[in-house]
Amino acid sequence: MRKSLLQIYDARVATGLLKADAAQRALLPRFDDIIEALETPVKKPGLFGLFAKPPEAVRGLYLWGGVGRGKSMLMDLFHEAVSVPKRRVHFHAFMQEVQAKIEAARRAKEEDALLPAAKEIAASVRLLCFDEMQITDIADAMIVGRLFEELFKRGVTIVTTSNRPPEDLYKNGLNRQLFVPFIAILRAQLDVVEIASETDYRQHRLTGAQVYFSPASKSAHAAMDALWDELTGHDAATKLELEVKGRKVVVPHFHNGVGRASFWELCGAMLGPGDYLAIAAAVKVLMIDDIPQLSASNFNEAKRFVTLIDTLYEAKVRLICSAAEVPERLYNEGTGSFEFERTASRLREMQSADWGANRA
Missing domain, CATH: 3.40.50 (Rossmann fold)
Known part of the structure; x- marks a missing residue:
């Protein structure tokens, strides 16, 4: 039987690998809930699974707070414990990869250059874990909303950390009004939680x-x-x-x-x-x-x-x-x-x- 993240966290505190923090500990059941939902077997429809739709995306988590609050450490615990196909990547690096995929699709004369990128990503993972979601580039800002919609539609769950709440992403950015709907998408699909530990x-x-x-x-x-x-x-x-x-x-x-x-x-x-x-x-x-x-x-x-x-x-x-x-x-x-x-x-x-x- 899988150990809960609380059990893993408390064991590491007991051995001195981690320092106990109430704010961090309080978040662990949320991560455990996501793991349980992701690892619950998906019922296949009849006809031997023909025409099966991808499983619905499990509600994810947007964990934000100041530098040094332990967000990455919590993500480490979570990512290590999940057994479904997954990937952990720095958000900036991920968006650079996506831009490269879109550019390749354009060169191949694809009618919708974003769709092949979304399909390729969704075919390889059920869970994406992002470190440090921040959006400063207008090219990223203009595609991230639709990209995430396509990933959610294909059953991809997203858990991310950030230094700021969703409303402050791409703050004062060029054509920000075109980006704002993405904030609503995030809040619809992810629980937005601040880690307010006093310790940096x-x-x-x-x-x-x-x-x-x-x-x-x-x-x-x-x-x-x-x-x-x-x-x-x-x-x-x-x-x-x-x-x-x-x-x-x-x-x-x-x-x-x-x-x-x-x-x-x-x-x-x-x-x-x-x-x-x-x-x-x-x-x-x-x-x-x-x-x-x-x-x-x-x-x-x-x-x-x-x-x-x-x-x-x-x-x-x-x-x-x-x-x-x-x-x-x-x-x-x-x-x-x-x-x-x-x-x-x-x-x-x-x-x-x-x-x-x-x-x-």
Whole structure:
């Protein structure tokens, strides 16, 4: 007999893997109800199942709340426990995939380019779990309503997390009036629940912690590894792939809103502002290993690093890094060293205990 999520949660609290939180615990029966409904056998009609309609979509869940409330951890528990065909994916990455499928259907002269994408997705899963539903792109905003309608029609259940309520999605976006009906679709198919825990676990873990390590020594690498393990709960990481204008932008290690990459993986590659914007939108914490001494010899990489830090700063992303030198001595000679003073100042500011606490 399957253990309930409450039993699993309480067992992990007892062993110290989780810290007890009343708001999190109160949500677990809702997840259990979804699992039970999904795993209830579907009665097949007569005639050996001919002309069978797909099972109705089970009512899903839209779980929203501030950064670090434990939403991803709850999704982990839920997703691990479900035995029906399922997929868990970052919402931004999912929509990039959908846009690519639609573009392929258009090239194939399909009359309705969205329909093949919806059919393909629905044929592979009964449950879609989305991390961090947010809509900032007008292309996504214009198709997401009909896409979800088609998925629901084909029996796909959706469970998602978000930092904001449905009414704040695509807020102040271009042609938002065309997007607004999607909010009603969400509320019709999903229970919208706020997790109002007073504890921001990710921020709490970093409060007062050292987040900038120099020089990038063996002990700095060990400290970075220790923070990574703590922030990800010692869980296995996956590769985060984001599609930006037809290209793949990769963060090699990603889990629970935390990304990790080396300086050369982020700044040695031919990435630009749009790529860094996509990364900043997808992560809440970014760990960068082995930032070298910057100078004229790596001028292009240094320029990309400045762009990356500016992007993370504006997006209020929490930064943890190891570097060859302290910010003020990281780039102290050659073309661009004067302009780097602002970046050094931002690197200092981003080390403060409450950096990123007010991210939307």
